[in-house]
Amino acid sequence: MSARTSTVRPRWTWLDAALIAVVVIFFGFLFWRAGSVFSYKWNWSSVLPFIYRFDADAGKWVPNLLMEGLLTTIRLALWGILFAGVIGIVMGLARTSKRLFFRLIGTFYVMLIRNIPPVVFVFVFVFFIASQIMPTLALGDRVQALPPQAQQWISVFFGSPKLIDNFLLGLIALSVFSGAYVTEIVRAGIESVPRSQIEAGDSLGFSKRDVMRFVVLPQAMRNVLPPMAGQLIQLIKDSSLVSLVSIQELTFMAQDVQVSTQRVFEVFVLIAAIYFVICFSLSQLFGYLERRYARASR
């Protein structure tokens, strides 16, 4: 039986007409005020060159600010979910451990991150890492000392070598932040495996560690994948927060472009549309995959 979201069969009523009228009036009012009181002149063509520009010297289309910001966002999201996944699995195992020591560590980590506002966390963590760890690692200098071939490779996966310090800062902050949520997902996944599985493994002679490795974790990982997909989408959205500490991702670039062109509306609506398209299509894709695999496993 399919789940019906509405409890009544949809049909056109006076309410529809009233709502359409309300929406039209509201947006009409908005545009009228924007035009008259604000005297805003629409100019989309001034914003589009910031996505791709034609470089006369190179003779081809080169990504401009917004495109580079978008690529940074995608890199942050993909690497971020990877590292957050690793942190999450480790901490998730800690939270479901039999030893209180590990449980305390896991719980402390999750409680801390989940109860601090994301903005505050980003400021504190980035300040801390930028002042302490980054100078010691000095990755920026090391990467720039590598041969050009390696640098080319790195620029595909991590972005321009000049900005690699910046990128890693945002990446670590996002990974640690998302790791707390992944921990909860992993914990729920592990706890969702029925006790009878563990008991069956025990009775077959598996050691505690082998039970975890061959019985619990494979089943837990299957339960973990759908929420992880949701967490990837959440990570793409959270990556916009690191723009507050000058990490050069999409939202930061957008504010850059907005300040220099004064095209407030076009720029922000454009990046909102970009985020929307990415996140919405991903969530539809994951929903489709979920449904497909649910059917297949029956």
Added chain:
Amino acid sequence: MASRANPPEAMNVNSDARSRPPPRAIAWHRSTWFETIQFAVLMTLLLLLILKGANSMGYQWKWDKVPQYIYRVIDGELIWGPLMKGLFVTLDIAWWAGLIAMAIGLVAALLRLSGSIVGSAISWSYVELIRNTPILVQMLIFYFIIAAVLGIPRQWAGILCLAFYEGAFTAEIIRGGIVAVRKGQREAAQSLGFSGFYMYRDIILPQAVPLMLPPLGGIIVNLVKHSSIVSVIAVFDLTTQARTVVSDTFMAFEIWLTAAAMYLVLTITLSIGVAWLERRYRTA
């Protein structure tokens, strides 16, 4: 059936204590107090590491200067410092945004549940729009475009943006709660002559609301957390005040740790309340 997990003795509650196996002694190095001590040692080591790092970059700790930013007593009168004032603004924002978010969520949920095609479409597109864009981008659009065009003052722009953001999640929670009430209840109500408003008031909502309360409590915690986003439009909440004080005094560590601690106290208190709610309304 007796098995390793269910020793035969345990199934007989009145069995003699002698016939039950003695409780297995826990090794001292696995006992609760030792594990707790290990944890405390680990935390202390981490703290020392942080302190060492701070000292190595020549950071001067000035913890004694922090309380003046929280409160001051002048001539026997208590004056709140900037951090406390920011906290009051944060609470104010969260309170108003919460109320408006509940209202928006209720309206959106009802629109979606009604049979209206346009209403359903409006509600669905509102929720999907909010859920698939970052809150920072929403705040920027709200402040620079919507509030500027409609002439909404700064703090209310922040409150409204927050309310619309959490309202989308509230709408999903309310809708989920109402849909979770079994269809048979609705049919029984209709067969007894209940209809529309009375059906909702007497049959559906009393069953739906206990389901909704724990997630709604979670929304309130999220409100307090996300209220810090208003600092990007320079509303003087706790985060903005912390940034201001840090830029004035350069006591970055102390002030940020204090601000984070204030947020933690707030959210953990609210989380405990939510956990209590969850326990109270747990559908066994």
